[in-house]
Amino acid sequence: MHEILASHGFGAERLAILHGGMDQSEREKVKAAFQASPKDSPIRILLATDAASEGIDLQNHCNCLIHLEIPYNPNVMEQRNGRIDRHGQRQKEVLIWHPVDGGGPGTATIGGHGDDILRALRKLDSMRADMGSVNPVIAPQMSGLIEGSLKDLDTRIAEAKIAKARRFVHAERELKERVAKLHDRLLTTKQDFHLSPDHIYMAVKAGLALADKPPLEVVDLEGAPNGTVFKMPALSGSWARCAEGLRHPHTQRIRPITFDHEVAAGRDDVVLVHLNHRLVQMCLRLLRAEIWAQDDVKRLHRVTVRAVPDGLVDGPAVVVVSRLVITGGNHHRLHEELTVSGGYLRDQSFRREDSVTRVQQWLEGGEPIIADAGLFDALRVRFERAREAVLQSVDARSKDRLKFLANTLETRKQKEIADIATVLDELEKAIRAELRKDEEPEQLSLFSEDERTQLRRDTAALEARLARIPEERTQETEAIEKRFAGFVDRTFPVAVVFIVPASAVQGESK
Incomplete structure (x- = not known):
């Protein structure tokens, strides 16, 4: 095949070979060259044995696959297809060619069944769309179909499984909806943090x-x-x-x-x-x-000055970034986040800005500046005068946040309890099903005395495990309740951001 491809102008640097006789490093080099962009590697054709049918991803720049023969085991064929028909394939359509016998109806018995194979492949493709995989049902019949002793596939068992599988379509739809909701939640979390x-x-x-x-x-x-x-x-x-x-x-x-x-x-x-x-x-x-570094060794400044458009503030303001930590029973950390609180620094007073959105606008709309000594000293003096009021606004912001987090933590607690209950319920169900299976008399008659003795031991162990489940359910629930009980919040100011109107900075520079 290599010679045929080369004789038609598909050899030289464009063609690579992959086979089981190559060591792992050689195979990785060939794979990397084939997966690389065409501008980085000339290799666009890969001639491979079944050494490339498992564990190798080849989908980056390839969406065409040709089977030079049809294996008796359809699993091998699907594994080959899976090298390019997989997650990460960039093309909308994957093209796969299967060889068929070209003999006509009057030819020898070794040929003349190409139409049968095509019909079977179409049927397999339709069933695969419904079931996802049909190999365990169809595999035993493939050898007869390829040799010509069978004209068609017996798909009754597979079709029965398809009918049963359709019951799970609703569950699959619900799963997709849950994934979509989780994705939205992920995007919201990325924005919040x-x-x-x-x-x-x-x-x-x-x-x-x-x-x-x-x-x-x-x-x-x-x-x-x-x-x-x-x-x-x-x-x-x-x-x-x-x-x-x-x-x-x-x-x-x-x-x-x-x-x-x-x-x-x-x-x-x-x-x-x-x-x-x-x-x-x-x-x-x-x-x-650096948050906890001592003054004599710290290298990160926790105070900065930002200039914002005049429309956002009409005078100096301050934002305090704080670390909010919530711990539960046994000092287990349940939640941690950074909060922001801020307000307006008047000459002799401080007024808190209740809108967190407004405070965020100050931070996001501000540009860092290097304040001269006069401006920074004026800001420092105003901050020192209003220190107690500023710290009170930090505590107020934490309390506001805790009102929301209390519900969030309660929801998390109930979810953890429900999750552990589901796990134990499924375990109980599986053990009971196994015990019912062991009780069938025809099963015991097939075992030797040693095997029956071992079965009785296994049954006793399963029964003991089943008996412990109610107590475990209670213990796990109590442990979760204890972990979330009596939570304590702590707020640690981390950084101070002074906000000044842009016009004030320009005036200072003049």
Whole structure:
């Protein structure tokens, strides 16, 4: 086949071979070359044995597969198809060709059944759409169909299973609805906690600076918005592991990074640095440690000044960022988040801003500035005068938040109780079904005396396990109740952000 392809102009650099005689490193090189973008690798045709039928993803730039023969076991055929017909396939349609016998009705018995195979394949395709898989039912008949001893597939058992499977369509629809709701909840959570690519980048930028590491360098990448792709600096020591996975599997070039899922989607020339990436985690660990650092060793300033458009404030204001921690029984941490509270710094008084949305607008609409000594001293004096009132506004914000979180924690508690009850109910149901099976007399008659003795021991163990379930249900429920009982909230101010009108800053600069 290699010679045939080469003779028709499909050889040379365009064609690669994959077979079971190759070692793992050679196979990975071939796979990486085939999966790479056409601009990085010329290999577009892969001639493979069944060594490529399992455990290899080949869908990045391939949506066409040709079976050179039909295996007796249809599982093998589906495994081959699954190399490109899988999650991550970028084309809307996957094209798969199966060989059929070209003999006519009057040819020898070895041929003449191509129409039978085509008809069977169409039937299999229809059934697969309903059931998802038909191999266990159809596999024993495939050899006869391929050899010509069968004209059609007996699909009665499979069709009966399909009818039964349709009962679960409603459950599948409900599952999709739940997934959609969870996705909406995920998006809401990302918005609430400000988990945007820009914020993750700022955390990494600050973390690298605290660790005295070189900063990220903005680079251009075709098709990516400006300022969203960065070059990872050379890192040493424990930070060196942050560079793992940056090498392109085929070209071995060090790839740039991005914090934006949309930029990385469908590309292999950039690496997504997500929240759980080692680089982000190490930077966040440093930032968290700075919260409790002593004045003589701390390197992160907790006070900053931001200028906002005049329409947002008409005079100096202040925002306090606080860490709200809620613990339950045995000091178990139930919840932790950052809260913001703020208000207006008058000459001799402080007025709290009740709207959290308004306070968020101050933070999001403000630009960091370097305040001169006069402006900063004036802000400091006003803050010291209103310190008690500012701290009271922080406590008030925590209490407002707790009113909502109390319901959230109660919902979480009830869900945990319901979840453990469901697990124990399913366990009880499974044990009872197994015990009923062991009680069937025809089963015992097939066993030897030693096997019957072992069966009685197993039955006794299952009965003992079944008897413990009611007590476990009570114990688990009490443990959850205790963990959520009498929760205590603590608020720790973390940072102070002074807000000033942009015109005031311009006036100071003049």
